[in-house]
Amino acid sequence: MTDAVTKRTESNPSVRSRDGRSTDYAALLLAAQGGNQAAMERLLMKAQEIAYRFSLLVCGHADDADDAMQEALLKRYRHAAQIKEPAAFRTWLYRTVKNACLIGRRRRVGEPARVQSLDEVLMAPDGSLQRIDVEDHGRRPDQVMENSRLRQSLHRALLTLPPESRLIVFLREVEGLSTREVASVVGISEANVKTRLHRARLSLRRHLEAP
Amino acid sequence: MKTPASDRCRALLEQLSKYIDDELTPAERRALTAHLRRCPCCQTMADSLKHTVDACRKAGTTRLPADVRVRARARIATLLAAGPASRPRT
Numbered sequence: 102m103t104d105a106v107t108k109r110t111e112s113n114p115s116v117r118s119r120d121g122r123s124t125d126y127a128a129l130l131l132a133a134q135g136g137n138q139a140a141m142e143r144l145l146m147k148a149q150e151i152a153y154r155f156s157l158l159v160c161g162h163a164d165d166a167d168d169a170m171q172e173a174l175l176k177r178y179r180h181a182a183q184i185k186e187p188a189a190f191r192t193w194l195y196r197t198v199k200n201a202c203l204i205g206r207r208r209r210v211g212e213p214a215r216v217q218s219l220d221e222v223l224m225a226p227d228g229s230l231q232r233i234d235v236e237d238h239g240r241r242p243d244q245v246m247e248n249s250r251l252r253q254s255l256h257r258a259l260l261t262l263p264p265e266s267r268l269i270v271f272l273r274e275v276e277g278l279s280t281r282e283v284a285s286v287v288g289i290s291e292a293n294v295k296t297r298l299h300r301a302r303l304s305l306r307r308h309l310e311a312p
Numbered sequence: 313m314k315t316p317a318s319d320r321c322r323a324l325l326e327q328l329s330k331y332i333d334d335e336l337t338p339a340e341r342r343a344l345t346a347h348l349r350r351c352p353c354c355q356t357m358a359d360s361l362k363h364t365v366d367a368c369r370k371a372g373t374t375r376l377p378a379d380v381r382v383r384a385r386a387r388i389a390t391l392l393a394a395g396p397a398s399r400p401r402t
Contacts (some may be wrong), residue, residue, distance in 0.1 A: 142388055149384040153376055170384060178391055255367050274368035299329035306364040 124193070127187035141178075148173045151276065152198045157270050160202055161260050173200035192285045195272060199286065259307035266301040273298055320347065321354050328361050 110189040125214045126147075132140035156166035179195075184190060259267055265287065272283045273294070280298075327372055331344055348355045373401045376384060 109351060114369075123397075138392065140339060145388045145391070146384065150347070150376055153380060158371065165388065166380065167383065170380075171387060174387055175386075199332055251367055252371060255371060270368060275366060275372045277369070291392070299326070302329055302361055302364055303325075305368070306361050309364055309367065 118120055126190045130184065130187045130190050145174055145178065148194060148198065151194065152201060154275065155198050155202050155271065158256065158259055158275060159199075159264075159267050168242055169198070173198045177180040191278070192282050195276070195278065195286045197283075198267070254309055255305070258305045262304060266297050268303075269294055269297050270305070272303045321351060324354060325357065328358055331358065332362055332365055 126144075129144050130138045144201075149170045152170040155167045156162055156169045160169075171301050184193065210302070259270065262270065268287060269283055272278045272286055273280065280291050280294050283298075284294045287294065289297075323343055327336060327340065327344055331341065336344065348358055374383075
């Protein structure tokens with residue numbers, strides 16, 4: 102059954118993530134609901150990956166990720182067996198992760214606000230740069246370092262955006278959701294998503310191009 | 313003082329996201345492409361905006377750090393080992 106799920110997933114290009122891998126969430130969900138443990142594991146790992154990226158890029162704290170990931174995991178597991186509209190599963194997933202991350206942030210009310218830089222995330226205790234966990238396999242070291250610098254600049258630029266704009270950029274550009282899906286997750290109109298996305302892009306461009 | 317050209321550039325700036333997302337009508341796209349060929353300033357802006365969008369999209373390829381992935385797998389294994397009977401009703 103796992104093979105069947107894998108074949109369906111890879112052959113359906115309807116949902117293609119930014120890394121080029123397609124994910125048919127509806128097929129995975131149906132398989133998971135039918136008792137396919139491998140499909141359930143994949144769904145849960147997807148939730149973990151999204152919660153981690155959300156914590157880092159939207160909340161600005163990779164150290165919040167474990168709480169957010171735990172919250173997202175439990176909520177997803179509780180609902181996966183009962184959700185009735187597989188087609189809407191992807192937007193539901195992002196709403197779940199967003200709420201889980203925001204719950205984690207609220208728990209920290211009263212703690213000093215501090216935005217963790219990507220340098221801190223990537224820096225080893227001895228000050229050296231840790232292995233960069235991105236798809237840089239097979240690239241030259243200078244390309245890897247250039248990509249790393251770009252990511253750090255982007256991370257800093259993202260954190261200058263208003264929270265809702267940051268969320269829109271994350272969902273649309275980083276995660277590859279459609280405008281309609283972003284509107285559904287954020288709770289605003291598609292026209293509003295497009296307007297805010299355009300302004301956010303211009304703002305990010307200014308920060309990335311600044312010397 | 314504003315010139316007609318700068319007004320034109322400003323108006324087209326508002327279309328650049330649609331241009332990048334391929335949401336312009338064929339006529340709008342032709343007009344914008346023709347302007348970009350004539351206006352180095354707008355062409356630079358369009359290239360720069362496209363570069364920014366590409367950088368964001370590359371961020372989606374970030375994988376979990378190894379230690380985070382190990383913890384994630386352990387959490388999932390624990391949850392699944394507990395079995396469906398332990399799922400709280402919602």
